[in-house]
Amino acid sequence: MTAALTIHAAFVGHIAAALDALEAAGTLPGGLNRAAVAVEPPRDPSHGDLATNAAMVLAKPAGLNPRALAELLVAELTKVPGVASAEIAGPGFINLRVDAAAWIAELRAIAALGGDYGRSTMGQGSTVNVEYVSANPTGPMHMGHCRGAVVGDALATLLEFAGHKVIREYYVNDAGAQVDVLARSVHVRYREALGEAVGDIPEGLYPGEYLIPVGQALAAEFGDKYAKAPEADWLIPFRTRAVAAMLEMIKADLALLGIHHDLFSSEAELQAAGKPDEAEKWLRAHDLVYDGQLEAPKGKTPEDWEPVELPLFRSTKFGDDQDRPIKKSSGEWTYFGADLAYHFQKAQSADALVDIWGADHAGTVKRIKAAVAAMTGAEGKPTPFEVKLVQMVQLMKGGQPFKMSKRAGNFVTLADVVEMVGKDVVRFTMLTRKPDAQMDFDFDKVVEASKDNPVFYVQYAHARIRSTLRKAAAEGFAPGDAALELLGEEELGLIKLAAQFPRLVEAAAVAREPHRVAFFLQDLAAAFHGYWNVGNDRPEKRFIVAQDAAITSARLYLATQIGQLVRNGLALLGVEAVEEM
Structure with missing residues (x-):
């Protein structure tokens, strides 16, 4: 194994070579699809260091018994340098144990690859469009948007690290009724800026103080031209300027979290360019849209419901429970x-699509997936499309739901939260649970300096490593790889855990689940702190052993690479690795 080849990549190659050898011998037929062959750590570490399902997934198409094929593979794999043992488990899984020299080589691979350790070519340069946030442009970002923003941004970074090209996209919903409400709200602030006593903001309009500067800017631009003018005169120019101002505010809020999109796509521009008309024409040509009537809504009687003929998309053809209208009776687009x-x-410029939506949009997932499958698959393979749902976040402080100022109207702004606890705390915390699980964001706990706070625990692991290296340097010690064979089972356990990172990156990218990186970092930090604590009771196990320069140098080398791995993982999450705490 070369210094810059990870153990995961090496054993993917070893297993491929073993299969090639069986094909060359005529034992396996050629041309078998190996896409499902995996190499990963076994769920139970006592079973070995690595496991493969190769015999399980290839036996049936090869016309062989899984255990019989596993025996043939084991015979090949035991020839591989570094393999201490290869055993068959259950119906045909193969568990491998790797000798200490291979793990020492892996530690050197981490050092050689540095910030690229874990980087993959799995994506093969294919383009993935990740659309996330996409909040209505009617005000600043609030904590209801935060979780989806972080999940989407971390996913985009993860996919790039796994070898994809990524388009980070924000879909601006600037064509609906909500932006007309925004324009009317701004008109009130415009009149206020001109000196009019507007009183309480009328019901149904946006009351936030963030619209005051927009009204002042409009007053400076137009004077009193639209103060008494009919709505038809000012609605469009006020809407255009208000949306632009809101987008600048949204971009500034997202920048506080280190989030920057490549593309902001306007719904209004999409409609003005006739794209929905083109889509309808295409769908009709492929018999995917027809004119029909919807069934009466449940609970309605014929007296209070009038059937209307509408253009309906055949979403039932793709698993939806009813066909869906693409236009309203007024002729407006739904x-x-x-x-x-x-x-x-979007599908015209990407090989795969991922949308990050709030869980309140769960009801529309099936129909939009049906539409994408229909439109992209009519003349070939459908463009892969996934929707990841993100649950809301409950803000807590002192064990109670937390309320903040009303500057934004009636919600807690993202900017206020970042100011209180910092970007890194917000980002990491948002990834400490699966996105579809409920989350409490407790202002007390996320800044707590304890092992129960995963943000602190991971950051502290890196800071502790850096502090140890500084102390060692002051005492005349430096990391080195000359005596790595002195590392024992406890140290090798850390290396084995670290070595899972490349495989984890690929698995997380395939599953579109960046929170797996946060989970891994918590496990790695816990293992590091656990090893550190052994040294509290057994001085000979400390990283710096004053009377033994060789073991000190080796352990400092190990600590350096664990620190590198923490930095790599945190970088995928958009979180900085601190030098001291």
């Missing part, structure tokens, strides 16, 4: 109709 056209457009 949200679904506009969204359908938007996704059709």
Whole structure:
């Protein structure tokens, strides 16, 4: 194994070579699809260091018994340098044990690859469009948007690290009724800026003080031209300027979290360019849209419901429970109709699509997935499309739901939270649970200096390593790889855990689950702190053993690489690794 080849990549190659040898011998037929062959740590570490399902997934297409094929593979794999043992488990899994020299080589691989340790070519340069946040442009970012923003941004970074090209996209919903409400709200602030006593903001408008500067800017630009003018005169220019101002505010809020999109796509521009009309024409040509009537809504009687003929998308053909209208009776596009056209457009410039949505949109997932499957698959393989749902975050402080100032109207702004606890705390915390699980963001706990706070625990592991290296340097010690064979079972256990990172990156990218990186970092930090604590009771196990320069140098080398791995993982999450705490 070369210094810059990870143990995971090496054993993927070893197993491929073993299969090649069996094919060359005529034992296995050629041309078998090996896509499902995996190499990963066994769930139970006592079973070995690595496991492969190769015999399980290839036996049936090869016409062989899984255990019989496993025996043939074991015979090949025991020839591989570094393999201490290869054993068959259950119906045909193969568990491998790797000798200490191979793990020492892995430690050197971490050092050689540095910030690229774990980077993969798995994506093969294919383009993935990740759309996230996409909040209505009617105000500043609030904590309801935060979790999806962090999940989407971390996923985009993860996919790039796994070898994909990524388009980070924000879909601006600037064509619906909510932006007309924004324009009317701004008109009130415009009149206020001109000196009019507007009183309480009328019901149904946005009351936030963040609109005051927008009204002042409009007053400076237009004077009193629109103060008494009919709505038809000012609605469009006020809407255009208000949306632009909100987008600048949104971009500034996201920048506080280190989030920057490549593309902001406007729904209004999409409709003005006739994209929904083009989509409807295409769908009709492929018999995927027809004119029909919806069934009466449940609970309605014929007297209070009038059937209307609408253009309906055949979403039942793709697993939906009913066909869906793409236009309203007024001729306006439904949200679904506009969204359908938007996704059709996105698919033209990407090999795969991922949307990060709030869980409140769960009801529309099936229909939009049906639409994308229909439009991209009519003349070939559908563009892969996934929707990841993100649950809301409950803000807590002192064991109670937390309320903040009303500057934004009636919600807690992202900017206020970042100011209180910092970008890194917010980002890491948002990834400490699966996105579809409920989350409490407790202001007391996320800044608590204890092992129960995963943000602190991971950051502290890195700071502790850096502090140890500084102390060692002051005492005349430096990391070195000359005596790494002195590392024992406890140290090798840390290396084995660290070595899972490349495989984890690929698995997390395939599953579109960046929180797996946060979970891994928590495990790695816990293992590091656990090893550190052994040294509290057994001085000979400390990183710095004053009377033994060789073991000190080797352990400092190990600590350096664990620190590198923490930095690599935190970088994927958009979190900085601190030098001291």
